[in-house]
Amino acid sequence: MLELTRVSKWFGGLPALQAVSFRLDPGRVTALIGPNGAGKSTLINCVSGVDRAGEGAIRLDGRSIATLPAHQIAALGIARTFQNLKLFDRLSVLDNVLAGLTVTAERSFIRSMLRLPTLRHQERRLRLRGLQALDDFGLTEKSAWPAGALAYGEKKRVEMARAFVSDPRLVLLDEPVAGLNTIETARIARHIRRQRSAGHTMLLVEHDMELVMDVADHVVVLDSGRCIASGPPAAIRSNPLVLEAYLGRMEATA
Numbered sequence: 001m002l003e004l005t006r007v008s009k010w011f012g013g014l015p016a017l018q019a020v021s022f023r024l025d026p027g028r029v030t031a032l033i034g035p036n037g038a039g040k041s042t043l044i045n046c047v048s049g050v051d052r053a054g055e056g057a058i059r060l061d062g063r064s065i066a067t068l069p070a071h072q073i074a075a076l077g078i079a080r081t082f083q084n085l086k087l088f089d090r091l092s093v094l095d096n097v098l099a100g101l102t103v104t105a106e107r108s109f110i111r112s113m114l115r116l117p118t119l120r121h122q123e124r125r126l127r128l129r130g131l132q133a134l135d136d137f138g139l140t141e142k143s144a145w146p147a148g149a150l151a152y153g154e155k156k157r158v159e160m161a162r163a164f165v166s167d168p169r170l171v172l173l174d175e176p177v178a179g180l181n182t183i184e185t186a187r188i189a190r191h192i193r194r195q196r197s198a199g200h201t202m203l204l205v206e207h208d209m210e211l212v213m214d215v216a217d218h219v220v221v222l223d224s225g226r227c228i229a230s231g232p233p234a235a236i237r238s239n240p241l242v243l244e245a246y247l248g249r250m251e252a253t254a
């Protein structure tokens with residue numbers, strides 16, 4: 001699946017990632033945690049092609065993706081959500097989700113130029129997939145609503161539906177429960193578990209430790225751009241380095 005080897009990234013001479021190495025196993029939820037500024041967003045930006053790693057290798061099933069543009073990485077099956085929602089507010093919820101299928105649609109467009117009935121069939125098929133994804137995330141009744149009219153928690157779920165609609169090989173979830181109340185958070189946790197049961201592989205960046213300990217199979221900890229620990233949630237919870245670098249710091253500010 002995805003393998004990072006000594007990935008580094010600098011911003012104006014300051015290191016954001018320093019020789020970070022880890023591997024994602026298929027069908028599992030790997031959580032990436034660490035205090036503010038640890039490099040989590042930078043890392044998923046590098047994996048999704050939003051940003052480019054300065055050094056090191058990022059491989060998807062052995063193929064180097066570190067220098068590919070974001071749309072090619074998406075076409076290889078890596079989808080993501082964004083910490084700050086990136087929805088088209090005036091488009092319907094369904095159209096927002098269908099935007100996650102543009103790669104597939106584009107490919108079939110040329111073929112369907114020649115055979116119009118195939119195009120109509122494709123459109124119906126894609127629409128059904130969109131509706132299925134909305135159903136998976138409990139949004140069926142809102143499919144025709146403009147995305148901008150939804151509550152914040154619903155918008156977070158639209159982002160997730162859009163990421164999963166293409167049945168990607170890997171989904172990067174950037175703080176999916178940030179700003180959500182406990183009921184909405186529990187709902188997202190259920191969705192993550194359900195997607196894992198369906199065989200999806202996820203990298204979860206999250207500050208909510210309860211969620212991480214609840215849904216993650218494996219946890220990777222970053223601190224100041226370095227990977228300081230990795231292992232199962234229970235081991236991470238009691239790792240002194242982690243307590244010092246992350247959880248301890250949180251307690252200190254609580």
Ligand SMILES: Nc1ncnc2c1ncn2[C@@H]1O[C@H](COP(=O)(O)OP(=O)(O)OP(=O)(O)O)[C@@H](O)[C@H]1O
Nearest residue numbers: 011012015016034035036037038039040041042043
């Ligand atoms: N575009 C940028 N230009 C300059 N510095 C940046 C940029 N993006 C991130 N950084 C710096 O890189 C470091 C890592 O930031 P990053 O946002 O990846 O951390 P994070 O772990 O995601 O933090 P948070 O939990 O607050 O989102 C920080 O020191 C940050 O200030």
